[in-house]
Amino acid sequence: MQDMAVFDEDLLNMLKTITDEGFRNAAEGFSVMVGHKIEVGNPNLELVPLLTISSMVGGIEDDAVGVYLRFEGDMPGQIMMVIPYQKALELSDLLMGITPGSTQTLGMMERSALGELGNLCGSFFLNSIAKTVGASFRPSPPAVMVDMVGAILDVVVATVGGVSEHVLLVHANFREGTRSVETDFWVIPDMKALRDLALKKRSDEQSD
Amino acid sequence: MNNLISLGLGEQAVSRNLQDVLVVYGLGSCLGICMIDPQARVAGLLHAVLPERSNGLEADSAAHPSKYVDRGIQSLLAEMLKEGAIKSRIIIRMAGGANMLISPAMTSAFDIGTRNIEKARETLRQLNMKIAAEEVGGHKGRTVRVYVADNRVTVKLVGEKEHDL
Numbered sequence: 001m002q003d004m005a006v007f008d009e010d011l012l013n014m015l016k017t018i019t020d021e022g023f024r025n026a027a028e029g030f031s032v033m034v035g036h037k038i039e040v041g042n043p044n045l046e047l048v049p050l051l052t053i054s055s056m057v058g059g060i061e062d063d064a065v066g067v068y069l070r071f072e073g074d075m076p077g078q079i080m081m082v083i084p085y086q087k088a089l090e091l092s093d094l095l096m097g098i099t100p101g102s103t104q105t106l107g108m109m110e111r112s113a114l115g116e117l118g119n120l121c122g123s124f125f126l127n128s129i130a131k132t133v134g135a136s137f138r139p140s141p142p143a144v145m146v147d148m149v150g151a152i153l154d155v156v157v158a159t160v161g162g163v164s165e166h167v168l169l170v171h172a173n174f175r176e177g178t179r180s181v182e183t184d185f186w187v188i189p190d191m192k193a194l195r196d197l198a199l200k201k202r203s204d205e206q207s208d
Numbered sequence: 209m210n211n212l213i214s215l216g217l218g219e220q221a222v223s224r225n226l227q228d229v230l231v232v233y234g235l236g237s238c239l240g241i242c243m244i245d246p247q248a249r250v251a252g253l254l255h256a257v258l259p260e261r262s263n264g265l266e267a268d269s270a271a272h273p274s275k276y277v278d279r280g281i282q283s284l285l286a287e288m289l290k291e292g293a294i295k296s297r298i299i300i301r302m303a304g305g306a307n308m309l310i311s312p313a314m315t316s317a318f319d320i321g322t323r324n325i326e327k328a329r330e331t332l333r334q335l336n337m338k339i340a341a342e343e344v345g346g347h348k349g350r351t352v353r354v355y356v357a358d359n360r361v362t363v364k365l366v367g368e369k370e371h372d373l
Contacts, residue, residue, distance in 0.1 A: 051217065054234075061233040061351055063366055068309060143309045148366050150234020151349025155308045157217060157257060158237045158320035 011198050012047065015168065018132055019045045022125035023172050029120050034113075036097045041173035041180070050157065050165045053186055054149045058084050065106065066152035067118025068143045070159075071126055074135035075197055077189035079125070080156055081118035083181075085146070088114060091174065091181040100179060106146055115144040121172070121185065133197040134204075160188055210355075215255040218275030222252035222287045223356050230354040235304035237321035239277055239328055239344070240352035242301045243284055244359050245293035251356045252288050256280040258320065259327035277327040285335065300337055301361045301373050302328060303352045305344040321345065341373050 020043060027040040054060050063085035070078045083091060085106075092103040092110040095117060103110055119142040126137045145152060156167070168187040173180050211227045217238065221230050230253040232240045241254040256277040273279040288298060305325040325344045332339060343350070343363050351364040352373075364370040 059233070066308075145308050145310070145347075146366075147236070147308065148234035148349040148351070150351075151236030151306065151308055151366075153234070154236030154238050154257075154320075154349075 011195065012045070014132065014198060016045050018128040019043050019125060019170055022128035023121055023170070025128070026117075026121040026124035027174070029124060030095070030117060033116070033120075034095060034097065036176065038095070039175045041175060043170050043172040045168060045170050047166050048169045050160065050167050053167055053169060053184075054153045056169070057082050057149050057184060060150040060153075061148050063146065064088070064149045064152055065111075065114055066145045066147070066155070067115050068145070068155055069119060069122040070140040071122075071137045072140075073137040075129070075137065075189055075193040077187070077194075078156060078159060079118075079122040079188070080152065080186045081114075081121065081183060082149070082152055082186060083114075083183045087181055087183070088146075090179075091117070091183065094174060094176045094179055094181055097176070111144045111146070115142040117174075118142050118144075118185075125170075125185075125187070129197075133200065135197050156186060156188060215253060217255060218257050218272045218280075220252065220254040220274040220280060220284050220287065222250060222284070222291050224248075224250050224291060226357040228356045230356070232304075232352045235350045235352060236306050236308045237304070237319075237324060239302060239304040239321075239324045240350070241277075241281060241284065241328060242352065242354050242361050243288050243293070244299045244301075244354070244361070245288065245297045246299065246359045247297055248292045248294065249356070250288055250291045250293045251354050251359065252284050252291075253352070253354045254280045254284045256324060256328075259323045277324050278331045281328065281331045281335070285337075295337070298337065299340045299359075300332060301341045302339060303343045303350050303361075303363045303373060306346050306348055306350070308347065308349070310347050343373055 023040045023043045031038045065088040067081040089103045095113045170185040210229045232255045239256045243252045257275045260278045273283040305321040307319045307321045353362045361373045362370045
């Protein structure tokens with residue numbers, strides 16, 4: 001598969017460092033915004049086949065929340081934050097600093113909070129890549145959807161255009177005090193552009 | 209006892225087994241196209257992802273014809289005929305093709321759902337086949353089931369009950 005050939009251990013390690021920094025910055029940014037401390041545990045990044053990611057969120061027909069960003073520039077691509085519906089209610093409580101179990105449905109306010117979290121994580125992740133490889137990106141505003149996992153997956157599949165592609169799966173754990181909620185991010189960069197940027201960075205380092 | 213046959217992205221299935229229920233879970237912009245010949249008791253379902261192949265994807269298209277609406281419809285029809293269906297008797301129903309992104313910045317440019325629906329109508333028109341019923345578009349995901357035993361097709365939206373199409 002073409003996209004698999006793009007990745008090697010060096011590139012994945014570089015992306016892991018970028019992910020760690022990006023998500024930590026996002027948590028700090030979000031803490032400032034909501035006025036209470038939110039942390040993110042060491043986010044885990046792996047390369048997984050696109051067709052397997054829906055099963056990691058639950059059943060393909062299960063309700064979930066997706067927050068979608070597209071980005072354009074030196075390395076076009078897309079990011080989808082996806083979280084099972086029940087977990088999204090818990091995450092909403094956590095983000096808004098209210099008693100666990102308070103959020104029963106996702107209204108405008110709750111969707112907006114989840115959208116902003118996805119937006120910040122995606123944007124900080126991209127900023128970290130930009131800083132590391134010297135590229136520039138323009139992220140779109142976040143689109144929030146509450147639907148079946150399969151329907152959320154369709155957004156990514158339709159845009160990628162292939163059913164045999166791979167996705168970078170970032171598993172992040174958001175914490176506030178003693179409570180925590182796990183969230184997945186599907187990151188789909190333009191694989192060739194990502195590889196080119198990584199190679200450029202390596203050659204810059206070698207010539208220094 | 210029903211025998212559920214779940215179709216993944218870009219897959220199709222045709223059945224004559226009355227116990228079988230063909231199902232596509234959580235269709236977003238994808239399209240579920242169902243063909244039934246009630247007399248021959250043959251039913252088929254297609255889970256198409258994209259309207260048509262892009263340039264440079266010939267190999268992919270040959271390997272996964274059901275991934276594309278245009279080739280998928282032809283492929284499903286061919287399999288139906290092989291299983292004993294007669295083209296003029298085939299009843300077509302389709303569901304899906306939603307536009308999941310309702311953000312103003314993305315709505316029109318990435319509306320694969322609408323393009324899938326248009327391609328399905330065009331392809332079926334060219335094949336001189338009519339659509340008996342459809343539930344397409346909108347902004348919600350759908351699960352489609354085809355009950356081979358009684359030629360029934362149902363649609364289920366998130367948080368709602370299954371209903372006949």
